Every structure is written in structure tokens, then in C-alpha cells.
Amino acid sequence: MTRYKIAELSIEMKYASQTLLKQAESYRKDGNDPVDMTIQIAEQRLKRVKEAHTHLSLNDCEYILTGFDFYRLLLDFNGFGLHSSAVALNNKAVLFSAPCGTGKSTHARLWQQQFGTDKALILNDDKPALRLIENTFYVYGTPWSGKSDLNLNQKVPLQAIVFLEQAKENHIRQLNSKEALKLLIYQSLRTDSDPDKMIKLLTLHDHLLNKIPIYQMGCTVSTDAVMLVYHTVNK
CATH class of the missing domain: 3.40.50 (Rossmann fold)
Known part of the structure; x- marks a missing residue:
């Protein structure tokens, strides 16, 4: 898991998406702060989305799904x-x-x-x-x-x-x-x-x-x- 600080929240994410790796670099922050949310996309979920949207790569699907999970969990933090x-x-x-x-x-x-x-x-x-x-x-x-x-x-x-x-x-x-x-x-x-x-x-x-x-x-x-x-x- 890699630690990030996004919207003043401490987030752990595990992913393989090169897009997210690049986009999230400036949000990366090491530390021992309590974790507010954890984001990890299950392999089966990733495959289901890829099968339903064949024009997207696995990289794209994971980037989209991690964002979806972040905004869903964000509702718990006003x-x-x-x-x-x-x-x-x-x-x-x-x-x-x-x-x-x-x-x-x-x-x-x-x-x-x-x-x-x-x-x-x-x-x-x-x-x-x-x-x-x-x-x-x-x-x-x-x-x-x-x-x-x-x-x-x-x-x-x-x-x-x-x-x-x-x-x-x-x-x-x-x-x-x-x-x-x-x-x-x-x-x-x-x-x-x-x-x-x-x-x-x-x-x-x-x-x-x-x-x-x-x-x-x-x-x-x-x-x-x-x-x-x-x-x-x-x-």
C-alpha cells in the first residue's frame, strides 16, 4: 500500500495503473497518520468492468474505479x-x-x-x-x-x-x-x-x-x- 494525502485525508491505495501512478505523485505523503480510507480494486471487479467496456484498457478501468471509490468514500467526510x-x-x-x-x-x-x-x-x-x-x-x-x-x-x-x-x-x-x-x-x-x-x-x-x-x-x-x-x- 502507498500512502497519499488527498483533500486533507490520509489514503492508502494499492494499484497497478500507470496513469494513477503519474497523476498521484504530487499527493504522495509518507507518515504514520491514521488512515482515513483504503482503496484497492479487486481483480474480479476490474475484469468485470473491462469485459463490459472493451474499449478501455485495464489501466483505464483501474484509474476510473479508484476514483469512483474515492468519491464514494469522500461522502463519509463531508x-x-x-x-x-x-x-x-x-x-x-x-x-x-x-x-x-x-x-x-x-x-x-x-x-x-x-x-x-x-x-x-x-x-x-x-x-x-x-x-x-x-x-x-x-x-x-x-x-x-x-x-x-x-x-x-x-x-x-x-x-x-x-x-x-x-x-x-x-x-x-x-x-x-x-x-x-x-x-x-x-x-x-x-x-x-x-x-x-x-x-x-x-x-x-x-x-x-x-x-x-x-x-x-x-x-x-x-x-x-x-x-x-x-x-x-x-x-
Whole structure:
């Protein structure tokens, strides 16, 4: 077992995935701290997933499954994963969430073009972790960042969540709780078959709705879209 520190949790993992070995290197931390979670994918489970998804390699399957287990166990520590790209600027994190192919990663990179790669940091390009700690939501980078290797082992307070959709003109509005909850549930990494875990997820969603502004934005691929979000969340 190799020891890691991810989202301020001590994690032991055993795996053979070269992708995860590379992605998790900056999270590796030796020590004798109590272990918060252990992740190891059984060989039979790995083979079943590979048989069901023949286009994936065993390396890919193990990388995906270890991430799935991490986000499932994260619910026991007041945290969950949101399918999004997390950008940190001035020690505040904004999450851009959207269905695959809509442009969340493109929008995150536009922030780097606008503000500079030294100031606009991509914490995680696909699956950042969120945790509620002492009444504050924080965003963490994790090794599981989808097809991208863009992730940083950092912790930043959450400022806002923006759900993106493509549009010919830029426009943004803050969602009410009902609208926001529907999108949060759809984009959260969850285990529908585990009622206890779903209750924990919905409880976190409830806290999030009371603390963090959530927006929906129709946007073009432009720096104008970046500045519209920036001025809106910092108004």
C-alpha cells in the first residue's frame, strides 16, 4: 500500500495503473497518520468492468474505479465530487460544470489566457473534490482529472458554481434553489444504489445551496464570457 494525502485525508491505495501512478505523485505523503480510507480494486471487479467496456484498457478501468471509490468514500467526510473544471483566482475557486463536450475545460483555459497561468490555476479539470469544513466549502485538486492531467494538490475556498451551456450571446443568471439542486444532482459523482450515501450527498447539497451562489450561463468561446463571470461572482 502507498500512502497519499488527498483533500486533507490520509489514503492508502494499492494499484497497478500507470496513469494513477503519474497523476498521484504530487499527493504522495509518507507518515504514520491514521488512515482515513483504503482503496484497492479487486481483480474480479476490474475484469468485470473491462469485459463490459472493451474499449478501455485495464489501466483505464483501474484509474476510473479508484476514483469512483474515492468519491464514494469522500461522502463519509463531508465531501463529494462534482463533474466540473475548477479554476482558482485570488484564492477563490469557481467551478464550471457542464455535460461532456459543452466546453467547461475550454472556458477554464480562457481564464488562464485572460489572467495568466500563474494567477488562474486549474485545480482539477474534471472531478474536483468539495468538502464542508467548519462551515466553509473548500475545493481540492485530486489525481482523478478525466482525460486531462491538469490537477494541483491545493485547497481553495469555493466562491461560486457556474453551469455552462453554449449560446450565441453571453448571458448569466443566478439560479434558485430548485433549479440549482437539479443540476447539482445530475453533475455530482454519486452512488444511487446506496441510500445512506445519497442522504449524505443531498445534505451537503442543502448546505451548499445556503452558502454558495450558483449560476447558469450561456456563453461563447471568448474573453468576454470570462469577464462576465468574473464581474458577476465578484459583484
